[in-house]
Amino acid sequence: MHPDRIAELRHETVDMFYHGFDHYMHIAFPEDELRPVSCTPLTRDPLNPRNVELNDVLGNYSLTLIDSLSTLAILASAPPDGNNTGPKALADFQDGIAALVGLYGDGRPGPSGQGTRARGFDVDSKVQVFETVIRGVGGLLSAHLFAVGELPISGYHVPKPNEDVGQQPIIWSNGLKYDGQLLRLGFDLAQRLLPAFYTKTGMPYPRVNLRHGIPFYVNSPLHDNVSLDPNGDGDSAEITETCSAGAGSLVLEFTVLSRLTGDPRFEQAAKRAFWSVWARRSNIGLIGAGVDAEAGHWIGGFAGIGAGSDSFFEYALKTHILLSGHELPNQTMPSQIPYGSWLDPNSLYEPLSDEENSPDQFLDAWHNAHAAIKRHLYSGVHHPHYTVAHVNTGSPQAYWIDSLGAYYSGLLAIAGELDEAIETHLLYTALWTRYSALPERWSVRDGNVEGTLGWWPGRPEFIESTYHIYRATKDPWYLYAGEMVLKDITRRCWTPCGWSGLQDVRTGVKNDRMESFFLGETAKYMYLLFDPDHPLNKLDASYVFTTEGHPLIIPRKPGQRKTRKVPVRQDVQPYDDVNFTTTCPLPPKLPPLSGSATAARPDLYHASSLIRLHHIPNIHSGVDPDTVLANADGQSKPEVKLRSNHTHFPWTLPLSLMPTDGMCAALRQQHTSTIEFPSNTQQSVGSAFNLMFGGNNIMRMGNDGIAINSLNGLKLTMVLEEPPDSLDRAWRIHSIGNLPLGRDEKVYITRDVLADMNDPLFHRLRDGVLVDIILQIEITPEKGEVNATTSEMEPQPDSVSSIGMQESNLEATGLFNSFLQHITSVLREPTATFGPEPIPKRNYQYVEIPAITPTGLGAAPLPDVREAPNPISGIQIESLTWKRFYFADESCYTKLPEVAVKAHNIIVMRRGGCSFSEKLSTIPSFAPHRSALKLVIVVSNENDDPETWGFNVIRPLLDEVQKTPSGIQRRHPIAMLMVGGGDEAYEALKSTQSLGLRRRYHVESQGLTVSNLVVL
Template identity: 70%
Template structure:
């Protein structure tokens, strides 16, 4: 990745991890006394591919293209587990600086170049990566000789399209907020939890990028927001707070940025909707009125007061004025060019000619074909724009959410002033007016748009006000849980983890929930979005021990037992293979092996890391201190395997046994024995009556699925008198592994894909008599693997599953441990 800046007098020494460190340095003494700044931004490192690739293709020198692509993939490879990238990155160490992610400053053009690189390179052959052998100056460095050459996949334009698709999917999942009207927030790069709630002026480019990507509806709805913001201030403030409804942190300047008009241009070219011509006219008239000076075009120091800045940025002519010009000049050659050309992030049109004679001959390699990228869940073709209404002529003005963006910007509270004939009056500020009295129209659209463009029967849908609920728990200093749990959290109520927040106690907590509907979630239910001062990302979970919820009796927050799924816990002895310690030796005693408490199934899903931390804590607490003297007798250690099980349906269903629930081994590892130790293995149990000792002297009977119906299997069990050492449960093992694809998650093999077994008849004895006490049955997955594990189990227990409901709906992201 490139440095943010280079001193052209002294250069930059190769950093410590570079293969060329110490070999080439014009001023090594300068490097030691004045280290360079290494913090670059994702946009700066990832926005080189277009220019450098065109340079390489026109000159025949591949080094520029390879260096730029290498920098792009270096940034993309460091994206977080949820697909987000940060704004600042250390060019030498490669770690993120700061934990925020967004679409604006520091990140913007990275996404832009991911898509535009695909557009520019589509239809062209993969690049030549070999430098001509007769380059005269040996100091010209070749990236493909310093490092391994980039692969065909790294050079393929389809790989850049894939990167864009995944980047946009992560943005839509974690940064896109559809409350009131769609907009983008800034979130934590690793958790997705919202961090700031302001609109970035630089983020106005994203609507245009979405247009190029074929995401037309999202582009139109987000562009409406910036149109309303410009209508309010006659410019775009650098930052605007959605929460406060005003300029954020005093950042009210507009230096002539082009992003909004750039998106307006792209949307007009895609839709031909006159709405965007009127939006461009509004921008043009406001700039002319507020920014013209005798010596050029100034920016605005404060959009609220109209104070000018004594500065004219280069991008005003290079981009802002250029996109305005192209918006209104339909016959410009760039608007008629039928080719894969793109504008760079600085507004320069680039194209790679189909046939180019390189300045220097070079060896052409035989490239391997690269399969084009395609995914049905992503937009790979541009949609047809919405049809223009026959009378009003604007599909955008006819949108039912037209006024939602305006009300989010509070346009209904801030009047806009202009004269009836369309000529704006001069003004010094929004409050100090000169000339005739202004006319207040409280417009909700570009003030240049005539009312005739709006449909006469136009309606507006209600703003999206998500249903939320807040629950506050009373403070109770006496509430506590098990010692290991408290110690891990340091006696605090909350601790943030990589997958969410663990809750040690509900005492004094304030939980905010939001109601989510499909397709955002699989089923209608609540999502916890905040706990006290913690904000949660969309995919973060809340972990609470069932012990914390045991005594909670609240209609807004109560524990509910799962009637379909349970967990079977296996206790398996671990062979003692540790070498014996010689007590008479003068050496230090060897440390004893740590106890192993292991959950080998994914029954807790996202709580695996939570259990891992508990495991480390309990192991550390139980580890005895090393002492001299005779070694005590070895202690038997166990591991625990959790297997999900599903209950049956039908006339033959019996309630599960009312047995003491197996403890969580991560919270209570010193378990002598679980509920059941006597197990009988009956294979398929379809060949007649089982021995009488099977139900009388065994607490569990294990059967394989298949061969006969579930009812027939239970009918082979002889009658028996109820006893605590008698039969308590029948476990049927389904051989569902055979039906799974090779790439399916391992947790599916433990029963998550199981269908509830059907007991179509009332349970009967081998003699055909109806059982007075039906036998409880469950089914597990895993086939032969599970069957053999059950054989090795020292004892078996059962753990109920729970979830938490509020007002009759499940809290989907709350996990009960």
């Protein structure tokens, strides 16, 4: 884009801001908001205190003025122009601060602290904690940092910005001596929010009264020794539900406040709230949108990137940026607080650790949060977008695009995830192109606005991401996207006294309100997009924009040391990835003869296709007069039709930026397969499950997965997972009937249900490499492990053990342990299954060890024996398949005695000393007999942790045919298995009463494994 055009857009953005700000100052001030349609002030609703959509935001403390100060400071750095933009904005910035001080005082305890409206923010007003922190506290702190020169303003020089401004005031041309008034007011406002942090969870209550605190939260620990204020807003029915964003997105503002004032209360309270939310993440790494600040549980169970949780992810990354290079905070309360003292909610808890204060810990939280989002919410079908899933299972819950989620592309750009940022931003660009705004929600499934959620209140998220991606790429595409937004706002939202939001983006009906964030964020990001040489765009420092668009920085004191490296605790994370982006990537290379790498992407039109943009008339393309229609009287006339549908977007993009030889890749399609089982399918052992489930075919087993009782009439939909290397292509069950599954949810089915299945699209296969050895070990009362009087019909928790189970079985253990024990009495029919012997009055522990079969010329098939029962079922039987064992240690070169093969079922050897083939050649020849040798088990020498037995064992090679000790080829080759575990496994085998085999099975369809189906 030509520099002159960029300058024109910059001037138009300045005009847009002042059209709203000037009318606010002249008409609405000192009220909270401006009603741009009716040109009257918008105030709180005193007749309906529960009108939270209005009252939560309008704090009755000149919100729009506070929210606009940092934008004025940024405009004050405008390059010289004929409108005198920079000096005017600087004067308005200083005059706005003077007006604010006149209303609320200078924050001191004496007479100067009393303003015309209140002493500080001592107003009887119930406000939302989150909105007050990000708009009020954040706006005051950001303006203070500009005022004292810590954030840059061109031409505005402060002699010694690191000195105490309270001792050396800055004298302004309007007569105000700035000595930190905004910082003191921000401190006063933040202190009035501290009562909300008196909860058992550490997360703040959603609301607080700026004068009376929280008398309406009767269960707060604050009231243990304090009587409730009778003059407060004593509504005992006040809800305790907050959101993850509201509870966890206070760290930036409160940390800067603590560092500037030396008062650690705010930083520690905000960090504790953040970690309290993060600690409640689900086993798959997702956080919910709604959470109860008092009880601590999720509300609703939805997880997404938009409303409810958006800024939590933002603050995880930005807190790392803000704190990087700084020392760990001092958590000790100073003997004297500069501006007085009030409550300290941190006294309820143990102090935060160095890890919880470390910037690296916040980076880890971001990495793992983003990894879980990419795993469970990111859909690469058609064009990448993010869905809404269940917080615990990851199963899809809704298919909409959230307007608030448009921020995520910009956050990804800051984090260095540039390609993901660009591809997801394309979607919002197409959506804006279609509606000339972003609807609150857009349904991917229906291709239209979700229900009645079609409003756009002037939100900044899309232009915010546009700005951040442009700063990372310098691709002119994003300048044209910004121009589109500016033109559409000017065309649709202008009113004589400001800028309104849209009540419905489809009809263009305006709403009677101008939000403070329109001036505080939308106009700000737009301006910075069109002012590439702005000092903030060239500032080499760890500054961040808050979720309300206020720039913040922690001033570095002279001689300050860099942060001490804190060892970060290694919490178990489900999606840790060594390939997390930790550096800023280079911008995409421009293709030949093109000015935009984004416009040349082969997936450019995928986003347009998903939004159905090609079906929408392009109102900016002109008309096509060639189409002729007939009137009722038979006369023909040209029909006014739009010239074409959208062929490129944004609509301001010139064709010169489109590559002349560009190619569009095929849409990303997801290969699916649906299997419908007939309703008359007979299952051999389904009766026990029917007794348990009452005949239900499927049952959700907590958050671990789905259990299939019967395939009768069941419909399975599978999707084909294709990794980039295409080596592990596999099916994944996506839904069962109308029940969608999460990406990592397992489907559990017993092998008995599949025993008689003969379907080319769904058949059971036996694993030819891995098998499980089941050890039966008697538990004696002398060892204190089990009471000898316990009935054998009551499975004990300690009677089931699994050592080194395969991953799927490890996951299945916790799921089915209690479940199968409940139905043990139904399944336990040893007379029919294992012979007529009665069950002895004994208790056994069943240990499962993975084993691997050999390969090579000397490999022999395993004996065809009845399978041992599943150890997690709790079934107690007298004996497994084999009872007699011979332990031969390494057994190399010396022939074993005849009794080893004639009177023992199993020979156990230690690995080492000679080859596997040589070990087998020490076994005498023998005639097959029911009491003779059936199996050789070789135990590796690695003394691994029992939980990993079987995972580190390589497959043994029998490189020659089996031979007898005399060198003759063995007529009846001996089956062999190898297990891991070293000494511990060898000793476990020595204590075994009997041993059995349990085969492993999986299900295949069309030659590919069904990866998330676990056969038990």
